[in-house]
Amino acid sequence: MYQYTDFDRQFVKLRAQQFRDQLDRWQRGELSDEQLLPLRLQNGWYIQRYAPMARIAVPYGEISSLQLRTLAHIAREYDRPTPELLAHAQATQDELQAAQPGLTLAAPPLRYGYGHFTTRTNVQFNWIPITRAADVMDLLAGVSMHGIQTSGNDIRNITCDAFEGIAEDGIVDTRPFAEITRQWSSLHPEFSFLPRKFKIAFNGAEEDRAAIGWYDIGLQAVRAADGEVGFKVLVGGGMGRTPIIGAVVREFLPWPELLNYIEAIVRTYNSYGRRDNKWKARIKILVKSEGRGFIDAVEAEYRAIVEQDGAPHTITQAELERVAAHFVVPELKPAALPASVDTADIAYQRWLRQNVRGHRLPQLRIVTLSFKRVGWAPGDADADTLDALAQLADRFSAGEARLTHEQNLLLPWVFESDLPALYEAARELGLARPNIGLLSDMIACPGGDFCSLANARSLPIAAALTERYQDLDELFDLGPIDLHMSGCINSCGHHHSGHIGILGVDKDGKEWYQITLAGSDGTALSGPAVGGKVVGPSFSAAEVPDVIEALLDTFRALRQPGEFFIDALRRVGHDPFKAAANAARHPQPVEAIAA
Structure with a gap:
């Protein structure tokens, strides 16, 4: 992976010093909030619903074990709200929850001390006080990281296929x-x-x-x-x-x-x-x-x-x-760690099938660790997990990892002989679920739980769907399905490109959700990139899981042998799926229907 030159290191350190000076002047009243706005944005600092959000660039997704450990340190020591702020946030969440008619979905707990992997290979923190922002930028600069141009009206973080090279x-x-x-x-x-x-x-x-x-x-x-x-x-x-x-x-x-x-x-x-x-x-x-x-x-x-x-x-x-010259095969040697895994076990074989890919070097494999876990939002990794990822990268992948478009983490240099030991280590961390590319490997933005731009929350929907679809037999029977979810029209969760897309919308101060079908991001499975089409009027949060179930039941009834969801959808058209989705709507009060 690319190693910063002396010029590169000086560049990001000077930028961090400049940002510290800007923050100092703002705190002294020499810069107004309006004057600080473009300056903090171009360094990756937003003001969100409850606290600042820091967006850290990971160009083309490549990240080292040292950088992962630094992110873990930031999560542990800096991503911490005051008790008053956390209480306010929880009260706001409770108000949102109570305002939804017939809502049966429980919102996940408000966590702190973690990083969030985004669809554009950035890492976000949601609770760092702006008064500590300069200290965080100094830490990042020390390991060749920054937030430069991760926001603002400029050229953003450059991305690539996670499998490059x-x-x-x-x-x-x-x-x-x-x-x-x-x-x-x-x-x-x-x-x-x-x-x-x-x-x-x-x-x-x-x-x-x-x-x-x-x-x-x-x-x-x-x-x-x-x-x-x-x-x-x-x-x-x-x-x-x-x-x-x-x-x-x-x-x-x-x-x-x-x-x-x-x-x-x-x-x-x-x-x-x-x-x-x-x-x-x-x-x-x-x-x-x-x-x-x-x-x-x-x-x-x-x-x-x-x-x-x-x-x-x-x-x-x-x-x-x-x-x-920086993008060459690193010095490689097998970890040669013992493992007690029964390699004939169905769970291990499923992991090999879904999470392990071939490599251009025949003795190596590409391994994706799943960050779609019960109790966690898609793409979230707490400080201990980030430290553990650094250790996995050191042991099994020459100290390198990559963030993916799907909000997972990939190890690019794994020896085939080390797969049992890696599987065992990943399973202990809860990161070996064999669901890559399946329904529960969903993409979701933080939504209204954190983002001030969002019209609706994404995380309660993601949590409900994650819990509902835990049966691996069912997931493997359904086959590949891209489920993408955004909390607003800005589309940070890429709902347009999902085979099933979920978009949060606002109606009279209430959270509702549109469903789109047949989107594609351009992969071989999905075909050329195309935006999904809305299947009908929006649904309440409580209805969304049942609507998704109805869509999947329709697929089960109409599919041909060996046919994937996206292919069946394109073959038979939207009408049967649209009818099934609308039939799953719960009876609504007259005022809700009018809305």
Whole structure:
């Protein structure tokens, strides 16, 4: 994985010092809240429903055991609300719970002292006081981490397929290009105040596991017939209020031109993107409204960068080799730890089937640890678990791990001979559930339990569904199903791309939920990226688990032998599923129906 140079380390340390100075001036009254707002946002600090939320970047998902231990220390020592704040938060939760008609779902307890893995390979903390933010940034800088541009109207954390460089279907390892793009975009003076946030994703394999169609810029690695490496460029994807799949603007962009072309795209967006309406400010709206005109403007800007400016950001072979030298196979040796696992046991065999993937190096395997556990929100890891993950990475994966788009953690360098010992260790931590890709491996944002933007809570729904679908025989019978859930239209839980999507909405101050069907993030199983369609009027929180059960019962009744949920849904259409969902609606009071 990439190791920071002296310049890189100095860069993040100076940024942390600058943020400390900004906070000091704010506390002295020399900066107003309004003046501090863009400064803290560009360092990853939000003010949420109860307390600040810190968002820490993990570029393209790669994280070391040392960094995991630092996150554990932050969770243990800094992610701690005052008793008064915790009491206020609990009282607010109790009020929300009491306000829901007929609600039978219990909200999970308000926890602290943990990190949350997001769909964009960031790590979030929900309870760090703003007065301790500078201390946290110093700790992060000490292990080459930061929150720079994890929020604000700038180029956000660069993401990749979690299997980059290790996948059996790999074409090109795009991590060096993602790292070069990260360095180029960090505090870019021209692009620090864009019309809206901007997200870039790379995919270097035949299968699109990075969901590039849903990004402002999606970059698919390709090889020409002569072996030349380049990128197919998609622009204008995004979720939110207006879900749109990115349009292909270049079928083949030679790799040295990557930054020049990205600059042309972002500069065009910066010049013409709307700033009068935040709901219409994303590049997807500009691309949709201008069509070919947008592509022509990008090409004209690109020609000007190359011909008039001298292509200043052309990536040289020497620079690519410098960065790529960090992304090599680490020094590997088997852990050779004893294990008492019965390798013929059905639980172990299921874990091998669901959580273990082949590797481009035949003696190795890729192992995903499941963070979809009863009693925990999807993607949550407390301090002790983060410490334990660091230990697993050291023992079994050369000190490296990766965060995934699905809010799990992956170990990329595991010897096949070490799988029994790893399974045993992961099982003791509650992280060996063989549910990767199955219904209970759901994606969910924190929702209204923490986020001030959310219209409804996600965590009670996620908890209810996790508890209901614990029977592994049932999960394996149902087969692969992507269940994604968001607490509001900002779509942090990627509900649009779920085979089943759940969206929290507000109706007269009450929490309700829309159900969407047949979305896809672009994987081989799901097919090309597409947004799901709403099946009908919204449902109350208490109804959602029964609605999901009705959808699954319909699938069981209509599927053909060996058919997956998404395939059956596309074959028979939405109508039987929509009818089943509406039939599962509980009788409502007249005023609820009118709402």
